[in-house]
Amino acid sequence: MAQYDIGIDLGTTTIIIAVEGKGVILNQPSVVAVDNRKDQVLAVGDEALAMVGRTPNYISAIRPLKDGVISNHMLTRELICRFVNKVYDSRLIKPRVAVCVPAAITGIESDAVVEAVVAAGARQVFLIDEPMAAAIGSGIDIREPAGHMVVDIGGGTTDIAVISLGGKVRATSVNVAGNTFDDEIMKLVRSKFNVAIGLRTAEELKKQVACCKPSTFTSSMEVKGRSLLTGLPQKFVVKTEDLYEAVMPLVEQITVAAHQVLEKTPPELAGDIFTDGIMLTGGGSMLKGLDEYMSQELKVQVRVSPDPINCVALGTAHCLTIGEELETGFQDATPRLGRR
Incomplete structure (x- = not known):
C-alpha cells in the first residue's frame, strides 16, 4: 500500500x-497569503512567498x-x-x-x-x-545495535539525537536554526552598514557568503537595501568576514548543545559515534564550513547528509x-x- x-x-x-x-x-x-478584509486565503506556497514584502496593507503573508x-x-x-x-x-x-x-x-x-x-x-x-526521520532519510540503518548521532538544523529548531536499535537514547532541541541566522544577519547589516535589508536578502547572504571559521572560504555579494540615514535605496557589498560576528555565536550554541548530548551518551555508543561520525541534516547544515568547525570542536568527524534538504x-x-x-x-x- x-x-x-x-x-x-x-x-x-x-x-x-x-x-x-x-x-x-x-x-x-x-x-499563506491572507486577505484581511474578507478573512480569505488568497494563495499558499510559492505564490504566497512571492507576495512577501510586496503586498498592500490589507494582505498579509503569514508563516x-x-x-x-x-x-x-x-x-x-x-x-x-x-x-x-x-x-x-x-x-x-x-x-x-x-x-x-x-x-x-x-x-x-x-x-x-x-x-x-x-x-x-x-x-x-x-x-x-x-x-x-533525518537519519533514515540519510541512509542510516537506525535499527542496528550501534550508536548514530544526528544534528538536524531546520528553519525553526535544531534537533539533536543519539539513536540506537530503532530508538532515541539521548535527545535535545534548541531554538537556534536557519531563521535565527537570517535574523542575526539582518541585525548585523543594519548596525554595521546602516542599511535595512529583507529576510530573503539575508537568506541569500547566509547561503552565498556566510561561512564558519576556520574555513578559508571567502566570497562577497552586492546587496540592495534602504539606507537608515537617508531613507533612500542603497547598494553595497557584503563580504564573508563581515558576517562572522552574526554567524559564529549561533554556530557555537549548536555545537555546545551537541557536546552536551555527547557527554550524556553511554560509553559504548559514544565509541560508535567516534568511529562513524556525526551526521548533519537540514537546510542549516549547508552553512559553509560548519562541518569543519564542529569536527574541530567535538573531536569527531562531522559530515553533511547526501541530501540534507530532503532527507x-x-x-x-x-x-x-x-x-x-x-x-x-x-x-x-x-x-x-x-x-x-
Whole structure:
C-alpha cells in the first residue's frame, strides 16, 4: 500500500512531501497569503512567498508555523489541505500520512498537527521525531545495535539525537536554526552598514557568503537595501568576514548543545559515534564550513547528509514501511482524536 503512504516534513520555512518509491513530489514554502478584509486565503506556497514584502496593507503573508510547531491552527490546516490535495487526488482511498515533528514537541502541539492532517483527508496519522526521520532519510540503518548521532538544523529548531536499535537514547532541541541566522544577519547589516535589508536578502547572504571559521572560504555579494540615514535605496557589498560576528555565536550554541548530548551518551555508543561520525541534516547544515568547525570542536568527524534538504521527508515516508521496528520516536497518533 506504499502508493497510499505520504511523508510530510512540516517545516517552519518549507513543507516537503515525499512518497516511498517516488521520492520528493512537493517542496514549497510554508507561507499563506491572507486577505484581511474578507478573512480569505488568497494563495499558499510559492505564490504566497512571492507576495512577501510586496503586498498592500490589507494582505498579509503569514508563516503559520513557528519553531517547528503550529502557531496558527486554521492557516496550517488550510496549508496542509491544499498541499495534500495537490499530490493526492484519489477520492476512493484515503492515504496514511506520517509527519515529522521536533523532538521536544508537546502533546498539545502534536495534537494540533494530527488534527490538521486528518482534516486534509488522512485515514491514519503517524508522528516521527525529526532526528529519526533525518537519519533514515540519510541512509542510516537506525535499527542496528550501534550508536548514530544526528544534528538536524531546520528553519525553526535544531534537533539533536543519539539513536540506537530503532530508538532515541539521548535527545535535545534548541531554538537556534536557519531563521535565527537570517535574523542575526539582518541585525548585523543594519548596525554595521546602516542599511535595512529583507529576510530573503539575508537568506541569500547566509547561503552565498556566510561561512564558519576556520574555513578559508571567502566570497562577497552586492546587496540592495534602504539606507537608515537617508531613507533612500542603497547598494553595497557584503563580504564573508563581515558576517562572522552574526554567524559564529549561533554556530557555537549548536555545537555546545551537541557536546552536551555527547557527554550524556553511554560509553559504548559514544565509541560508535567516534568511529562513524556525526551526521548533519537540514537546510542549516549547508552553512559553509560548519562541518569543519564542529569536527574541530567535538573531536569527531562531522559530515553533511547526501541530501540534507530532503532527507527528513524521505525518511518520514520510509518510516511507514519500517515503523513496527522502531522503538521510540514513532507513533500512531490517530487514536488521539478520540480524546476530543
